[in-house]
Amino acid sequence: MTLNDRQPRFDLTLTALAHPVRRAILERVMHAESRVTELAEPFAMSLSAVSRHIRVLERAGLVSRRRIWREHLVSFNAKPLKEVSEWIDKSRAFWTTSLDALDELLKAEDAAATQEPDHKGKPR
Numbered sequence: 001m002t003l004n005d006r007q008p009r010f011d012l013t014l015t016a017l018a019h020p021v022r023r024a025i026l027e028r029v030m031h032a033e034s035r036v037t038e039l040a041e042p043f044a045m046s047l048s049a050v051s052r053h054i055r056v057l058e059r060a061g062l063v064s065r066r067r068i069w070r071e072h073l074v075s076f077n078a079k080p081l082k083e084v085s086e087w088i089d090k091s092r093a094f095w096t097t098s099l100d101a102l103d104e105l106l107k108a109e110d111a112a113a114t115q116e117p118d119h120k121g122k123p124r
Contacts, residue, residue: 013062036050060080
């Protein structure tokens with residue numbers, strides 16, 4: 001699967017991670033399934049505002065919500081983070097290799113420039 005195939009999911013995942021409240025919610029559900037009311041406790045916002053943040057996380061596939069009677073329980077799903085992490089690792093490997101090759105090329109050019117004679121025939 002190419003990045004273009006995954007792009008909408010990546011966009012949803014990265015958008016979900018872009019907000020500090022959603023990252024905090026995600027941190028909490030990574031450790032244990034939690035009630036929406038528990039997740040809302042540390043934030044100075046309404047329960048419906050927290051629920052909207054949870055819906056963004058749900059659309060990204062980072063969490064799932066299940067209902068038991070009147071309680072909504074939220075649990076973590078690592079798959080979208082794993083996919084983004086794998087893409088970042090591949091990108092890092094590509095850029096590390098490319099930048100290392102560029103560094104070697106620039107060092108070789110610098111070394112060649114110091115060996116070239118100047119206009120008077122002396123090495124620089």
